[in-house]
Amino acid sequence: MNYTVEEKESFMREALKEAEIALEHDEIPIGCVIVKDGEIIGRGHNAREELQRAVMHAEIMAIENANLSEESWRLLDCTLFVTIEPCVMCSGAIGLARIPNVVYGAKNQKFGAAGSLYDILTDERLNHRVEVETGVLESECAAIIQDFFRNRRKK
Numbered sequence: 001m002n003y004t005v006e007e008k009e010s011f012m013r014e015a016l017k018e019a020e021i022a023l024e025h026d027e028i029p030i031g032c033v034i035v036k037d038g039e040i041i042g043r044g045h046n047a048r049e050e051l052q053r054a055v056m057h058a059e060i061m062a063i064e065n066a067n068l069s070e071e072s073w074r075l076l077d078c079t080l081f082v083t084i085e086p087c088v089m090c091s092g093a094i095g096l097a098r099i100p101n102v103v104y105g106a107k108n109q110k111f112g113a114a115g116s117l118y119d120i121l122t123d124e125r126l127n128h129r130v131e132v133e134t135g136v137l138e139s140e141c142a143a144i145i146q147d148f149f150r151n152r153r154k155k
């Protein structure tokens with residue numbers, strides 16, 4: 001992954017814009033973009049409420065989007081940027097799509113499968129291993145989700 005800090009932050013900002021879309025639908029604000037050769041080829045946000053689909057996490061939507069634009073299930077040479085650490089399902093999907101690089105903003109201590117609860121992306125028993133970087137725009141990525149839960153508790 002050869003992106004500069006500025007480039008990584010700007011892609012993470014795009015992922016945050018996707019999280020804002022989820023927020024408009026009053027759902028957990030998580031966003032994702034998939035980048036190839038410096039271009040965004042897939043975007044996604046959590047759309048469980050919007051689409052009433054249990055598996056429609058930000059990463060799944062972005063992978064489906066990128067598969068369509070690439071006309072390929074393999075997302076080689078791509079980097080996936082997501083605001084929050086991927087869950088078990090999404091970490092599995094990242095492997096299935098052969099995505100080699102993942103950058104996420106904030107950890108998810110309750111559901112994270114890329115270092116917190118499990119370490120699916122780097123588990124040596126699996127044949128696909130992913131280079132993972134964390135902490136890009138961490139406070140912004142964590143804040144949007146913390147605000148969401150704080151507001152929801154108030155309601």
Ligand SMILES: [Zn+2]
Pocket residue numbers: 057058059086087088089090091
């Ligand atoms: Zn997920």
